[in-house]
Amino acid sequence: MKFVYFIRHARSHANQQNLLIGRQGAHELNDIGLRQAVCLGERLKDQGVRVLRTSPLRRAVQTAGILADTAGCAVPTVDEDLIERDFGPFDGMDRPTLLRARSELDLDNQDPTGYFPPGLEGVEPIREVQERMTRAWHTAVASVPENESVGLVSHAGTLKALLYAALGIDESHPRAFKIFQASYVKCKVPEEGRLTVHEIWVNPVQ
Template structure:
């Protein structure tokens, strides 16, 4: 079997529902998020996913466990480099209430796209090497996944990443952008 890698965004939380920036604040899934995870697991059944990993945050860990339960798949240790982007002082704030001026004033306190890629890309490549021949799904977070997806696509995409959305990773493209000295031109 060929190695495959996909990212999936965790299920919904109450903060997602309210439009709050979660970042690294450890918010649990709500009932809708649990339902999304179980439904995704049933949808993915029979597609060969055999290893579920997740960021260390509770919402990602629970999503991975619920998907794995539906698939009868193995779970593994937390993948810390796939944690959500740090939004610093904006965490817990409702996104629509943060003005452009306020966001600009705290920009230096937010994790950059470059920093996200510097932690995430080597981790993804290492997981592929460590689990060669396996079909690996990693439960991660919206902002982190957007940055990875946009780098793989070669530019910023208009849409966000929905709760429960799966992004298949082109492993050849992953190796290309990981070798690029400046894959972030967003």
């Protein structure tokens, strides 16, 4: 039996400012994020995770490096498929600006950072996110022997999209699933191509 840990990166300065951050900018972890990453690394060490793959974005690479050092993993492998969703013109908006922009487009604000309808110009379609994230975990699982685990360091938007697909939840359903910073969803791979949620762990450093 194999397990895959879907990990959200630790808190960055932009997260602290309550910005919607996608692919723009080399956002660094703040002091809380650094502590979160060490705490998560200790947890992963206890869980026996020794292989890590990461999004190429700075906040994820920084998180993965701390996890590797703390948990005793090899140098993390960068996987472009794990990059955050492209939020297009919404990238970098603070919450008030985002709410106004969505209202002007007559979009629901129950989950303003999570739901973007198909066909919205500049925003990566949810199906494309789900396809590349599925490819990412398939590649990761294939890279480790039976009875070993792998951790994938990615982002809120991509992890939510993947888990919505795996659990059969429609994207328009508000706040059905949340992964906190430097926290994970541990999934079993009971058979090739399938995931089942085994554990949701929330980092106590918040």
